[in-house]
Amino acid sequence: MDETATADAAPGGTAPAGSAADPVVAGEGVRKEYGDVVALDGVDLDVAAGEVFGLIGPNGAGKTTLVRALTGTTEAAGDLRVFGAPPTAVEPSRIGLLPQSFDPPARLTARELVDYYGGLYDEARDTEAVLDDVGMADDADAWYETLSGGQQRRTCVATAVVNDPDLLFLDEPTTGIDPAGRRAIHRLIERLAAGGTTVFLTSHAMDEVERLADRVALLRDGRVVASGAPDRLVAQHGGAPRLDADTAAATTEETVERVATGVRERLGDGPTVEATDGGLRVRGVRPEAIGDAVDALDAAGVAFDSLSWSEPSLEDVYLRLTGEEYARRGGERAAAEAVADGGDR
Incomplete structure (x- = not known):
């Protein structure tokens, strides 16, 4: 990875507005x-x-x-x-x-x-x-x-x-x-x-x-x-919010595609679906759209033990x-x- 990213104007960042002119x-x-x-x-x-x-x-x-x-x-x-x-x-x-x-x-x-x-x-x-x-x-x-x-x-x-x-x-x-x-x-x-x-x-x-x-x-x-x-x-740089579903059965490529099709029908082309170690992850789901994502899981016949939604963090x-x-x-x-x-x- 060769990208260099910055949220400030200078490579090392600039002091917040109103701070002393000379940095410590x-x-x-x-x-x-x-x-x-x-x-x-x-x-x-x-x-x-x-x-x-x-x-x-x-x-x-x-x-x-x-x-x-x-x-x-x-x-x-x-x-x-x-x-x-x-x-x-x-x-x-x-x-x-x-x-x-x-x-x-x-x-x-x-x-x-x-x-x-x-x-x-x-x-x-x-x-x-x-x-x-x-x-x-x-x-x-x-x-x-x-x-x-x-x-x-x-x-x-x-x-x-x-x-x-x-x-x-x-x-x-x-x-x-x-x-x-x-x-x-x-x-x-x-x-x-x-x-x-x-x-x-x-x-x-x-x-x-x-x-x-x-x-x-x-x-x-x-x-x-x-x-x-x-x-x-x-x-x-943190990416999109995500909805994680812990599934009872192993996730196959066919399952991912079925869920992805249902998500596109309900939420458009923005969100994406991927397999995880414990089940499925739908990226790009806003809080108000969680119900639609769950409907896509149900329609695809995916049984899940738990759901968790999270926003990106500094760890991401x-x-x-x-x-x-x-x-x-x-x-x-x-x-x-x-x-x-x-x-x-």
Whole structure:
């Protein structure tokens, strides 16, 4: 897949109307190579003050490398600016960072860990307030090694925000966290952004990015191939709404054709019918036309156990714009980034 899609005027997107003239994070022509493998291949982006910016893409696409370049922990070619200065020149207290892999001392309690990281700064938030923000107030005195994976991740989020950063990088912040814990982290991110903190969010949870991000950039093979507000990306690249029928019997080509004929008679040539692993899918069905699609199934003699209707989402955009081409090309890059990052990407 060679298409490059954008919902904004510039390759990396433009700041929302009314935002500060100078972006908090800016990159132009960012490039990073690991030997013969190009991890970042001319990335352009900008992030406005108080914005939640989502970075998505397959494993090995270059996301972690880009975050490391923006936080000054790895060198990269091109023009990189954070608060108008090179990343290595930024006052560390202005930055909060939660990497994808973070292993703090295991024999400290959650409270002691937040105290420790808060003590690295001249001014830090109150430990108890931070623990409450991430839902760890009741387990603050448990050793880190005895906490569940989700509790550990929430504690790590707490250590990243204890300095009350102006710019917060979060790499997979809710991995392993239960729904209640995820909700607490989401509320925290929303409060921080509302208070003026700029949040750079990397996640494989498309629902999370779609809910939280003001804008999204999709990285594939080291390039930004789509960017813009989530709803605009979905409208442009997410495809049509769909009606899925879980059928009692296996779907044959003849069944698909019978249903397709009935759908065309009732809904015109717009909707399409296809077989799925569990039954049938009718694409392009608006809510008001669901009854007509069901009539087409009945007329074709299709018995179904359940029906579900859904609109396209950011996940559909992700799958469409990454596709199978990345699987053919990405293995080498993923392995290179794993070596460069010191572990499995």
